[in-house]
Amino acid sequence: MELAEFNALDAATAAETIGVWAAIPAWTDAVASGRPYASVDALASTAEAASARWTRADLDAALAHHPRIGERPAGTGAEAAASRREQSSMATADGDVAAAIAAGNAEYERRFGRVFLIRAAGRAPAEMLAELQRRLGNDDRTEASEALDQLAQIALLRLRATVTDDGTPA
Numbered sequence: 001m002e003l004a005e006f007n008a009l010d011a012a013t014a015a016e017t018i019g020v021w022a023a024i025p026a027w028t029d030a031v032a033s034g035r036p037y038a039s040v041d042a043l044a045s046t047a048e049a050a051s052a053r054w055t056r057a058d059l060d061a062a063l064a065h066h067p068r069i070g071e072r073p074a075g076t077g078a079e080a081a082a083s084r085r086e087q088s089s090m091a092t093a094d095g096d097v098a099a100a101i102a103a104g105n106a107e108y109e110r111r112f113g114r115v116f117l118i119r120a121a122g123r124a125p126a127e128m129l130a131e132l133q134r135r136l137g138n139d140d141r142t143e144a145s146e147a148l149d150q151l152a153q154i155a156l157l158r159l160r161a162t163v164t165d166d167g168t169p170a
Helices: 003-008 011-021 025-033 040-051 056-063 078-086 088-092 095-112 125-135 140-162
Strands: none
Touching (some): 025 040, 040 140, 056 140, 095 125
16 A cells, blocks of 8 residues: 555554554554554654564563464455465475474474574575574573564554655655
8 A cells, every 4th residue: 555545544444454464453553543644655764763662571462463484374355365475485495494494493392482483584494494403502581682673673663554655666
């Protein structure tokens, strides 16, 4: 959608749209209340600044909506569609890599108590596996920080995939 359309959305629709980027209510409210934005860059800047205030509780709440890497996201909503696009490289993953990611996901969940989150867009399956294996060595605090950073990257990519400057094709 164009920026002018985003700026004109009613509050509930704006919150629903923003919630697809990251399902964190305080962040969604902060980004929505900043409207109208003069540019997508201004929108992204506000979203990024607000994401710096995310907590571990925000991470856990947002991850309730994220599928595991390598699993086909269920549902027909905008969030499921975004996850399918972002994880599209997993469709061509070698069987050994896919199995290693599945095993790594299980180990990660046992270790950290949440799903492994990585910005999958633009990454090959082997690269995601290497990151999963590396991050399994993190302590809890470091890993929460890395996961929050990945969530912010995902949110900003989704924002820019959703909203374009007026007259600029998506």
